[in-house]
Amino acid sequence: MKIKIIIKSNFEQRKIEIDTQTNQCLVNNVPKVINAYEFAKKLSMITLSWQPEYRNPAVIDGESFVVEIADDLVCKKYVGFNDYPANYHQFLKLIMGVIK
């Protein structure tokens, strides 16, 4: 499974790339040691109920996210522009665990 996550705001840009087959994780192109399968498992559960797109048109600047999860058969993409799924805080907690 390959995972690509990008979170952007004016003053921050975070990119996480994970390959569960090679157990490789890159945070802003810098390798990190994590349990890729565990991460993928948690991310899959968090995103299970997500819609493909979240958008709040009223906001200028703010934060956006892109999450791409792909295996051999399925490729899923979730994007958000200043609007977020209800359990976004769980997603952030997971991401921050990898970034820190």
Place this chain on the structure above:
Amino acid sequence: MLNVTVNGTNIFDPLEGNTQEIIDFFVSYYGEEHRERITKRLNNTTLIFTSRNLFGENPLIENVKHFYSQKENFIYNKIFSELVQYTPKFPSNFNTPGDAYLVKCAIEENNIDVLMYDKITDLIEMFGLERPDCPLVDYNHKTIDEWLAIDVNRDRVLRCVNYILRICKYKYGDIISQVLQEKQLAISQLKTYDNQIDIAVNTTSNICKILVGKYLLKKCPKMQKLTADEFSDDVDIFMSIMQLGVENFINKDDFLRTESLILIELFKHMGFNLGNDISKYQSNYKLLSVIFDNELCEQVNSYSKKSVVEMCKNNPYFQDVLQTIQGLNIKGGNLEIAYSALQFVQNVSTQGAVMLQYIDSKTDELKFVCLFPDAVSVCDYAIFHELNHVIESDLVKSAEDGFVAKCGFEIFERKYLNEDFCFENLLAGKKVKGEETSRPKRESEIFNEIINDYFALQMYKKVREKGKVYAFGDMRLSAYMSCYDFLKGFVVKYEKQIIDCRLSKDPKAFEKLIGKDNMELLSISFDFLFNYYENYNTYYCQAIDEISKKTNIPSNEVTARFNEYINLKIEWSKPAEMFVSTVKTISQTFDKIDQSLQQSNNSATEKIARTFKKLKILPTPQKRPDDNGDQK
């Protein structure tokens, strides 16, 4: 309003009383001709500084601690530099700024001998004195006595530390204790706010988990054999399926392999072993009736709703923002803005800021709300970025059901929701949805943002030159900065025209100036550059490397004249080709615009000259101060 004082400023209202000063500063940057616009818009802006509590941790507390440790170091360094300045016999070994830490230790220990003998090893480490450039590097492995015996006169050191103590006690004692008191007070206030949120979050989210856990153990007794961690994971997965809903679960045909594996594992733990095909589980009525039990769903739903309300009610940051928003006369209801604020306070991880436009229901004017993190986390650069968006905004059209506004090169269309924020609305899911407001594709968004950000940075530099600081968060590089290299020359040359277009009522003013095709090309190119930002340096280095190898020109020379070398006919590798072609497009487009603007300038000058000729009036050339008088 929240009030936590850091450095004598309320971090939730750092610009208090400075509006006129900021207006004057903006006018000094953008030009006196824009005073009316700037004054009106900045006076119509509500700036809200708030904070965030992410997963029960408030990054603000760490930021406050960091701020005060910098401030303490500043004071100690100040004392130290006085010592160096006024003590001619001050040991030359004690002349690095890090040595100021001695002062701090001397105060805390109040015992010179203890300081010299017991603390010195720690101090060496803390000072970073083991660095090779440090004159004390060789003394690291020696005992203190050996160290002192080498070339430092112990008595002189003791005299100095004594002197430090005296100065600190009589001259800086009050300042130091004031700083420490302020720090303690700020942190304890912030901790009080955070405790309110923590209690609400933990209580409510745990209740839902306990409910589901009890239900699972009752319905699926086999799960008692699971370890606590396995069971906790299963509860989370079970809750995710509940969130997905029965229909979505039954009809879902795009499960990732990992999703299927995890779900099947859970179902097997629950006692449903139907093999490894997820579709078998999706159509099993017995399993579905366990997962989507009406009573449980209702209970969890009811507690989830309660938890949202509790979180909102117990989040002092959100309550503070809500109070401000409710005081504004927002036409079409304040739900949309309050909802954005709630997300800002609750969810958003990074330290960005947001700007929202609204119509005042009493005056029908376009007004603005800017949400920022507190003054410790945000720096003036971010504030100027948002305020630039404010002053480049104009109301294009106002109607009964919504309004159209311009922001820089872009147009926003907004439909009113006609709802005010209340918990019933929030729980009913009446938040901003894509279908309720339309957002035209923002083709020039990145291009506009990069230019805006460039101006914000120039303003930030100016304000710092003056020694003025409003918010005092650390300066951080913005994401847009990466694109400055390819824009700077043009913006510097045509700064006045760009500012006039951005501050014009006409959203198409800049497009009219540079041409529609050029505008489109620049918008697409900068969008590409920005969105590949994370690989930007890789592409850039690769392109430089390829030019250097293929032309035998040193890479530093290529870097210095990159825009010229990319026009050489080189067979690029694929990734470098994409990057080079974008940079080329930008460079060529700017050249084209440059020529066209020069021509129009020339033709305007010629036109004036022709007019003068026709009227038989020849304008007398003005003598410039640096002319030497032989002008013909």
